[in-house]
């Protein structure tokens with residue numbers, strides 16, 4: 558799997574919010590995208606998922622422009638925000654809906670949700686009469702992440718997966734991500750404001766600042782300190 562940002566510019570009313578000359582994400586990499594509010598992280602994800610079109614340039618997934626080809630949808634799953642959910646469904650119904658898209662039967666869906674049991678903490682499944690709209694923000698996020706991980710596709714994109722989660726849930730989610738990476742080859746792209754989470758689980762850190770990639774580095778022992786210094790002084 559390879560995703561490439563090729564001379565990308567995204568502007569709104571002449572105001573450039575993202576400008577990326579060349580950025581490549583490759584097979585099996587776990588990339589942590591960090592940056593302050595408004596840096597351009599979500600914009601980068603939205604371009605990659607063809608939710609918005611670049612003003613200039615192309616995002617290529619396996620060499621094909623995501624704006625022209627549908628092929629990337631076969632191997633890419635994502636959860637950016639609650640807009641991905643269907644509020645009037647129960648979590649079970651939503652998982653069934655998402656599973657069916659990928660041809661998963663009921664048993665397989667149940668089996669694949671099993672590892673999420675501790676993360677769900679008895680608050681997601683089996684809640685009679687509770688729909689997604691009735692869940693807390695954190696629990697809605699858990700539903701969205703689990704649904705994105707359900708089809709076990711080679712590319713997984715998650716925007717701020719740790720935000721709104723309590724500390725135990727964050728630790729449980731990290732464990733799920735680590736297990737996923739040990740079990741299968743996945744190109745994982747996650748954004749986070751929480752530097753310690755990304756440095757704990759990613760092998761490459763990309764820093765976005767005011768629409769530009771200002772750092773792109775392998776995760777080494779000194780990276781967390783470097784990032785903390787960087788974010789405390791900019």
Ligand SMILES: Nc1ncnc2c1ncn2[C@@H]1O[C@H](COP(=O)(O)OP(=O)(O)OP(=O)(O)O)[C@@H](O)[C@H]1O
Pocket residue numbers: 569574592593594595596597598599600601
């Ligand atoms: N539809 C739009 N019209 C105008 N400006 C936009 C639009 N969408 C995004 N922007 C701007 O693009 C910039 C980047 O936003 P983006 O959501 O990508 O940041 P982010 O790094 O994800 O921030 P956060 O950490 O706060 O989620 C921001 O200045 C935002 O206001």
